[in-house]
Structure formats: C-alpha cells, structure tokens
Amino acid sequence: MSCSRKIILVAGSAVVATLVGMGGYAVVAAGDAATVQTAQMSPADTIKERQELMKGQGKAAKAISEFVESGTGTAEDVGKHAADLKTSAGQIAELFPAGTSIDDNVAKTAAKKEIWDDFDGFKASADKLGELAGALEEAAGGGDKQQIADAFGAMGKDGCGGCHSKFRQKQE
Numbered sequence: 001m002s003c004s005r006k007i008i009l010v011a012g013s014a015v016v017a018t019l020v021g022m023g024g025y026a027v028v029a030a031g032d033a034a035t036v037q038t039a040q041m042s043p044a045d046t047i048k049e050r051q052e053l054m055k056g057q058g059k060a061a062k063a064i065s066e067f068v069e070s071g072t073g074t075a076e077d078v079g080k081h082a083a084d085l086k087t088s089a090g091q092i093a094e095l096f097p098a099g100t101s102i103d104d105n106v107a108k109t110a111a112k113k114e115i116w117d118d119f120d121g122f123k124a125s126a127d128k129l130g131e132l133a134g135a136l137e138e139a140a141g142g143g144d145k146q147q148i149a150d151a152f153g154a155m156g157k158d159g160c161g162g163c164h165s166k167f168r169q170k171q172e
C-alpha cells in the first residue's frame with residue numbers, strides 16, 4: 001500500500017488546499033496560514049516528513065542563491081520561493097513532537113534534545129525564519145538585486161543558520 005505524504009506548500013491568498021493523507025495528517029494552507037496535523041503519524045514518519053520539508057527548504061534556498069550568484073531565474077521566482085519558505089517556516093514546530101530527538105532512537109535524525117529543553121526558543125527560531133523570508137519576499141517584489149542578496153544573506157544566517165546552530169546536530 002502506498003500513499004503520498006507530501007506537504008503541500010500553497011502560496012497566494014486565492015488558493016485553499018486541503019489534503020488528508022492515509023497516514024492521517026492534513027495540510028490546509030490559505031495565504032499565510034498553514035496547519036499540519038500530525039497527531040496520528042508515527043514518530044518515524046514525522047521525522048521523515050520534517051526531513052522532506054527541510055529538503056524542500058534546501059531546494060528553495062538553492063534556487064534563490066542561484067539567482068543571487070549568477071542571475072538564474074527572475075526576482076519574481078525568488079518571491080515565490082520566499083513565500084513558500086514563509087509558509088513552511090510555520091509548519092516546522094508541529095513536526096517536532098516530543099519523542100523524536102536523536103536520543104529517542106526512533107529513526108535517524110539530527111534533531112538535538114535541546115529543541116525540547118527550549119521549545120519556545122525553537123519556535124522563536126522558526127518564527128524568525130518566517131519573518132526573514134517575508135522580508136526577502138518583499139525585497140524580491142521591489143526587484144533590487146542588492147536588496148534581494150542582502151535579505152537572502154540575512155535569512156540564511158539568522159533564519160536557517162540561527163536554528164541549525166543551536167538545534168541541529170552538526171553534519172560531518
């Protein structure tokens with residue numbers, strides 16, 4: 001039995017999407033508001049799900065960096081990726097239920113136990129990403145390449161990096 005477990009990122013206020021997967025989670029996204037219900041997912045599935053979300057964030061960040069570094073794509077594309085990142089930032093905290101740290105040994109994960117020692121701090125880091133992705137979206141709307149580069153740099157450093165440095169195990 002196979003079932004798709006993709007988180008849908010929906011940008012744009014006109015779009016409302018609802019999906020209930022066989023694993024028992026639902027994603028509802030309308031404009032900026034998004035909720036992921038993970039109540040019935042196993043810890044291992046939740047870990048997989050959040051790693052997929054992070055991979056999606058990695059892809060979006062890579063596409064933006066290609067615009068900044070070598071002019072690939074358009075400022076409008078950057079705006080779309082930034083909007084997606086803003087949405088996914090709002091989904092992060094829910095994908096980190098207790099019992100899914102490295103120490104819990106339920107699946108391979110880089111989630112440090114510090115996340116649950118300071119869950120408010122973790123949530124604040126996710127909010128920070130949302131804020132900085134919003135600023136990047138705004139810069140992209142203005143179309144000024146230097147401003148886009150600056151906003152992207154800030155998002156990478158204080159958004160992604162700000163959380164990873166505290167809460168994600170260092171990669172080899």
Ligand code: HEC
Nearest residue numbers: 051054055057058061109110111125126129159160163168
């Ligand atoms: C609020 C904290 C937080 C923020 C913000 C955050 N991450 Fe992560 N990220 C994590 C944690 C924790 C993991 C480890 C997850 C796991 O292994 O279960 C992770 C893992 C990843 C991974 C590895 C996924 C895999 O294949 O296992 C990538 C890629 C990644 N993040 C990219 C990003 C990018 C790009 C951004 C910014 C746009 C970002 N992250 C923002 C906490 C965060």
